[in-house]
Amino acid sequence: MTRLHGLDPTLTQALESRQPLLWLNPRWKSKADWPCERGICFEDVENAGARLMRLAPLLSALFPEIKDSEGLIESPLCPLDALPTRLMRSTDSAGRWFMKADHALPIAGSVKARGGFYEVLMHAERLAREARLFGAGDDAYKLAGDEARALFARHEIAVGSTGNLGLSIGILAAALGFKATVHMSREAKAWKKERLRRRGVMVVEHQGDFGAAVAAGRHAAVGKLHTYFVDDEHSRELFLGYSVAALRLKSQFDAYRVTVDAAHPLFVYLPCGVGGAPGGITYGLRHVFGDHVHCFFAEPVACPGMLLRLALENDRPVNVRELGLDNRTEADGLAVAQASDFAAPLMRTRVSGVFTVSDETLFEDLYLLEQTEKIRIEPSAAAGLRGPKWLLESEIGAHYVAEHGLTNSVERAHHVLWTTGGSLVPDNEYRQFHHRGQVISSARATGDAVLSDAP
Numbered sequence: 516m517t518r519l520h521g522l523d524p525t526l527t528q529a530l531e532s533r534q535p536l537l538w539l540n541p542r543w544k545s546k547a548d549w550p551c552e553r554g555i556c557f558e559d560v561e562n563a564g565a566r567l568m569r570l571a572p573l574l575s576a577l578f579p580e581i582k583d584s585e586g587l588i589e590s591p592l593c594p595l596d597a598l599p600t601r602l603m604r605s606t607d608s609a610g611r612w613f614m615k616a617d618h619a620l621p622i623a624g625s626v627k628a629r630g631g632f633y634e635v636l637m638h639a640e641r642l643a644r645e646a647r648l649f650g651a652g653d654d655a656y657k658l659a660g661d662e663a664r665a666l667f668a669r670h671e672i673a674v675g676s677t678g679n680l681g682l683s684i685g686i687l688a689a690a691l692g693f694k695a696t697v698h699m700s701r702e703a704k705a706w707k708k709e710r711l712r713r714r715g716v717m718v719v720e721h722q723g724d725f726g727a728a729v730a731a732g733r734h735a736a737v738g739k740l741h742t743y744f745v746d747d748e749h750s751r752e753l754f755l756g757y758s759v760a761a762l763r764l765k766s767q768f769d770a771y772r773v774t775v776d777a778a779h780p781l782f783v784y785l786p787c788g789v790g791g792a793p794g795g796i797t798y799g800l801r802h803v804f805g806d807h808v809h810c811f812f813a814e815p816v817a818c819p820g821m822l823l824r825l826a827l828e829n830d831r832p833v834n835v836r837e838l839g840l841d842n843r844t845e846a847d848g849l850a851v852a853q854a855s856d857f858a859a860p861l862m863r864t865r866v867s868g869v870f871t872v873s874d875e876t877l878f879e880d881l882y883l884l885e886q887t888e889k890i891r892i893e894p895s896a897a898a899g900l901r902g903p904k905w906l907l908e909s910e911i912g913a914h915y916v917a918e919h920g921l922t923n924s925v926e927r928a929h930h931v932l933w934t935t936g937g938s939l940v941p942d943n944e945y946r947q948f949h950h951r952g953q954v955i956s957s958a959r960a961t962g963d964a965v966l967s968d969a970p
């Protein structure tokens with residue numbers, strides 16, 4: 516067995532053997548007196564929300580398909596009624612379930628639209644201001660004008676990605692007139708690369724994993740005055756873009772007359788790759804809902820990079836290879852061996868726990884979601900669907916509920932499953948996912964397969 520300094524041996528062994536598990540964060544802290552931390556304050560989230568609002572007309576000028584939403588990039592919050600009965604042993608105290616449908620975010624088709632668009636917009640605005648093409652009182656669509664386009668055409672935006680971040684950054688950068696380069700890791704699906712090339716984005720294919728693609732992109736940008744590299748392993752702006760989701764979720768809950776308080780706790784389950792998206796969302800949610808929200812991340816058993824880092828006694832960058840794990844998963848959006856240096860430290864006191872999921876379960880749950888709710892997602896986005904089951908039907912979940920004094924309120928809880936990607940997946944690809952899930956699901960139903968995703 517591997518010995519990692521500052522990691523519990525039982526946990527080490529379970530992770531090494533790729534056993535699905537729920538880990539509870541012992542450093543979870545009450546919101547009480549949160550200072551600004553690592554150069555970020557809640558005010559920054561509110562400011563980011565206001566900026567996106569101000570720049571919305573630009574997006575609506577660039578992408579006619581979002582005219583109806585006046586350029587606001589947002590996804591619906593939908594009640595889930597049928598899925599719980601398929602997933603849970605009993606729904607008696609399972610509360611009320613919702614899906615936050617980021618798989619349907621316009622243009623990019625994934626949660627990456629939130630962070631990716633934000634960072635590209637901020638960069639574009641900054642360049643235009645520096646060139647004195649854009650000032651405080653100017654209308655946002657000036658950034659789509661000829662002068663701005665000519666300016667952006669002299670600049671490059673680059674990024675390293677497993678697929679979806681590349682789509683998000685590449686599509687918007689190209690639409691604004693930037694030269695765009697996406698360094699894709701080995702997992703990246705062919706259709707995502709094709710889609711970008713059709714829009715004039717330069718796609719560089721790498722044999723290595725996400726970390727290697729990011730390193731290659733970062734290296735290629737060094738010393739290039741006119742190249743801006745979006746660094747998913749360190750980005751504060753991606754994080755802020757994602758965090759705005761919390762403000763929006765609050766108003767969506769208001770529309771459903773859902774209250775979040777001591778008597779009605781909120782549980783949120785978020786697929787996690789490098790940690791920027793679930794981290795930003797959690798950061799925002801913990802500020803908006805305080806101690807009444809409980810955020811859990813979901814990672815594939817082959818790449819629990821965030822779990823590993825958070826479980827270490829002393830925070831330090833750590834790669835799942837140190838556990839002998841190979842970071843190979845069909846969940847391309849989550850195929851990340853090492854957590855974000857920006858997001859991970861901020862999650863140390865804010866996230867409630869992390870659970871892991873096998874690829875078989877991803878496909879099975881993707882299939883079940885389509886069967887019960889007619890909703891199509893990609894494998895990565897299915898990672899969080901077992902969250903309520905872990906919380907409500909496992910011993911360790913019961914421990915969390917008891918320890919946080921939720922025993923009496925948990926049956927009135929709201930559970931939000933964050934579906935993070937999938938609406939752009941081509942039909943033939945989706946049919947293969949669906950078929951795989953169907954085979955696994957019927958094998959389990961007849962007891963042929965012993966695929967033991969606890970609980």
Ligand SMILES: *Cc1c(COP(=O)(O)O)cnc(C)c1O
Binds near residue numbers: 626627787792793893
């Ligand atoms: C990127 C991604 C995530 C996770 O976001 P990170 O910032 O990498 O943690 C989740 N789901 C999908 C579909 C993604 O593309």
